[in-house]
Amino acid sequence: MLARTSLAASFRPTAAITPVVLDFLAPSTLQQSRRLYHLTTTDHSTAPSSSSPPSPTNRHDARKPRYALTAKQREFLDSALRVNQAGELAATLIYTAQTPQVVRSHPHLRPLMKHMYDQEVGHFNTFNQLIAKHRVRPTAMYPVWYAAATFLGWSTGVLGREAAMACTEAVETEIGSHYNDQVREILSWKAEAERRGEELDPELEEMLANFRRIRDEELEHLDHAVENDAKEAKPYDPLVNFIRYGCKAAIKISEKV
Ligand SMILES: [Fe+2]
Numbered sequence: 001m002l003a004r005t006s007l008a009a010s011f012r013p014t015a016a017i018t019p020v021v022l023d024f025l026a027p028s029t030l031q032q033s034r035r036l037y038h039l040t041t042t043d044h045s046t047a048p049s050s051s052s053p054p055s056p057t058n059r060h061d062a063r064k065p066r067y068a069l070t071a072k073q074r075e076f077l078d079s080a081l082r083v084n085q086a087g088e089l090a091a092t093l094i095y096t097a098q099t100p101q102v103v104r105s106h107p108h109l110r111p112l113m114k115h116m117y118d119q120e121v122g123h124f125n126t127f128n129q130l131i132a133k134h135r136v137r138p139t140a141m142y143p144v145w146y147a148a149a150t151f152l153g154w155s156t157g158v159l160g161r162e163a164a165m166a167c168t169e170a171v172e173t174e175i176g177s178h179y180n181d182q183v184r185e186i187l188s189w190k191a192e193a194e195r196r197g198e199e200l201d202p203e204l205e206e207m208l209a210n211f212r213r214i215r216d217e218e219l220e221h222l223d224h225a226v227e228n229d230a231k232e233a234k235p236y237d238p239l240v241n242f243i244r245y246g247c248k249a250a251i252k253i254s255e256k257v
């Protein structure tokens with residue numbers, strides 16, 4: 001069900017440009033990356049375009065030097081990808097446990113629950129691909145988050161539709177602002193690169209676009225939850241605060257562990 005298929009195509013252009021896997025997150029490949037970058041631009045000029053449409057990985061400005069990430073920035077991305085993958089795993093598990101109970105008493109919510117679940121599976125696939133590609137260690141807390149997310153989904157489903165929606169509201173409030181922080185950070189690197197007359201690695205640009213798209217989809221889930229009476233959950237405040245606190249703690253732990 002969670003197979004990595006849907007977004008695989010979006011990562012193929014790099015492999016088509018050069019047979020060598022370059023990784024802006026791996027310090028040992030940075031020098032090599034800079035050398036091969038010139039080879040890549042030569043290839044572009046001699047093999048134009050008709051057969052390959054522009055993609056985020058081959059559209060870069062050939063005259064600009066590449067912005068090299070510092071160790072601290074690579075560490076930030078490493079943590080971000082680890083947390084995001086864990087969070088998306090949790091999201092798929094919450095909906096898996098919630099949906100049967102919610103749609104049993106409210107069948108009209110089946111399409112909405114499926115829509116949100118399908119988007120979470122897409123997010124999870126994206127981060128599975130990214131952590132594999134950049135050789136990021138998944139969180140060691142994986143089994144704990146698996147059990148906790150399943151329990152959270154099941155228990156809020158038992159409490160009823162409003163509690164299930166309050167759970168989505170709480171989770172997406174935290175996750176939406178978490179993705180926003182990541183987007184803001186990468187945009188600050190982009191601004192710095194532009195000040196220096198450099199450009200971000202096209203793969204980092206693509207990652208930024210993915211973070212923005214996923215953030216927007218999480219905020220869409222938040223809106224759906226509020227439209228479906230999340231605020232009618234009883235007791236609303238303790239439930240939402242408990243879940244938000246749990247999300248914050250899980251994010252902090254997964255950044256490191
Ligand atoms: Fe998600």
Ligand SMILES: [Fe+2]
Nearest residue numbers: 091172218221
């Ligand atoms: Fe979501």
